[in-house]
Amino acid sequence: MKLISQLAREANIPIGTIRFYEKSGLISGMTKPGITSNNYVYYDDEVTEKLRFIKMAKAVGFTLAEIKQVIDAWYQKELTKASKMEVLNLKLEQIDTKIGELKAMKKQIARCKHNIENGLSR
Amino acid sequence: MKLISQLAREANIPIGTIRFYEKSGLISGMTKPGITSNNYVYYDDEVTEKLRFIKMAKAVGFTLAEIKQVIDAWYQKELTKASKMEVLNLKLEQIDTKIGELKAMKKQIARCKHNIENGLSR
DNA sequence: CACAAGTATGAAGTATACTATATACTTGTA
DNA sequence: TACAAGTATATAGTATACTTCATACTTGTG
Numbered sequence: 001m002k003l004i005s006q007l008a009r010e011a012n013i014p015i016g017t018i019r020f021y022e023k024s025g026l027i028s029g030m031t032k033p034g035i036t037s038n039n040y041v042y043y044d045d046e047v048t049e050k051l052r053f054i055k056m057a058k059a060v061g062f063t064l065a066e067i068k069q070v071i072d073a074w075y076q077k078e079l080t081k082a083s084k085m086e087v088l089n090l091k092l093e094q095i096d097t098k099i100g101e102l103k104a105m106k107k108q109i110a111r112c113k114h115n116i117e118n119g120l121s122r
Numbered sequence: 123m124k125l126i127s128q129l130a131r132e133a134n135i136p137i138g139t140i141r142f143y144e145k146s147g148l149i150s151g152m153t154k155p156g157i158t159s160n161n162y163v164y165y166d167d168e169v170t171e172k173l174r175f176i177k178m179a180k181a182v183g184f185t186l187a188e189i190k191q192v193i194d195a196w197y198q199k200e201l202t203k204a205s206k207m208e209v210l211n212l213k214l215e216q217i218d219t220k221i222g223e224l225k226a227m228k229k230q231i232a233r234c235k236h237n238i239e240n241g242l243s244r
Numbered sequence: 245c246a247c248a249a250g251t252a253t254g255a256a257g258t259a260t261a262c263t264a265t266a267t268a269c270t271t272g273t274a
Numbered sequence: 275t276a277c278a279a280g281t282a283t284a285t286a287g288t289a290t291a292c293t294t295c296a297t298a299c300t301t302g303t304g
Contacts (some may be wrong), residue, residue: 005250016293019252024291038300040251053230056223061183064291074234084238088231095224095231101178102217102224108175109210109217112196116206127280138263141282146261160270162281186261 001042004029011051018051026054026068046075060098066091123164126151133173140173148176148190168197182220188213 008015021027022041027050029041050071057067070091073084130137143149144163149172151163172193179189192213195206 003251014293015251017291020292038251040300053227056227058291059183060220060224060227061181070231073238081238085235088235088238092228092231095228098182099221099224102182102221105175105178105182106214106217109192109214113207113210116195116203116210125281136263137281139261142262160281162270180261 001044003040003042007043007047007051010048011055013051013055021051021054021064024064024068026064026071027051050075060095062094123166125162125164129165129169129173132170133177135173135177143173143176143186146186146190148186148193149173172197182217184216 002010004015004018008018011018018027022029027043027047029043029047031039031041053071054064054067057070058064069087073079073087124132126137126140130140133140140149144151149165149169151165151169153161153163175193176186176189179192180186191209195201195209
């Protein structure tokens with residue numbers, strides 16, 4: 001159980017971004033039941049995990065809306081087993097497509113490098 | 123040599139987006155030397171190739187600025203061989219990082235699917 | 245107990261990547 | 275030759291994903 005600054009440090013994500021993600025429904029912390037003097041929000045390790053996932057997914061071009069779908073399928077949210085599976089299977093397909101695109105790009109860039117090394121125009 | 127609407131059809135990219143890419147310096151067409159009655163812009167197959175690359179690169183999370191760097195390294199642009207190689211090698215590294223992230227996501231989602239199938243909370 | 249540092253909230257501002265609109269000119273077809 | 279369809283240009287608007295700012299309250303340390 002940590003406060004936002006510690007979470008930000010651990011995940012290496014700005015506090016503002018974390019607050020934005022929380023407002024967007026991707027993550028959520030909780031206020032401590034006993035405490036009434038403030039409304040500080042506490043986060044557990046599940047949130048750290050989610051942030052790690054968000055970071056990776058963003059890095060490969062998924063939108064926050066898409067990421068939210070996966071996180072919702074992941075961490076319950078009154079969804080049926082079938083609809084969760086649908087979301088996850090679609091993502092797996094999209095991931096394979098992206099891997100294919102990355103491999104195609106690798107080949108193209110390797111060819112380009114080869115051409116440059118040999119002084120060809122293209 | 124094709125006009126913008128044909129290029130848009132071939133690449134399956136909206137005309138407006140193509141114009142935006144041209145304004146952003148990612149692609150460029152040319153007016154026909156002999157013609158003075160209009161300023162229609164013609165595009166060759168190199169542009170189609172570039173658009174294909176842009177599409178892939180965008181799909182895996184590269185920004186237009188990053189893509190422009192690669193295209194510039196690719197298609198000359200008064201850059202030294204060394205600086206081109208630097209750009210391309212960096213991209214190859216980033217591509218491998220992204221492939222790694224995608225594989226990690228695959229594993230995580232597969233694990234998640236397994237849990238859902240077995241009725242586990244996570 | 246002063247006060248720097250941390251926290252919450254809301255609203256406005258920014259960057260990227262389009263997308264739409266308005267205007268005006270050009271071309272091809274009936 | 276009328277006129278729909280295509281093209282160019284500039285400007286404004288939109289969506290996403292933050293980022294900054296202002297305000298106000300809370301907490302921990304000397």
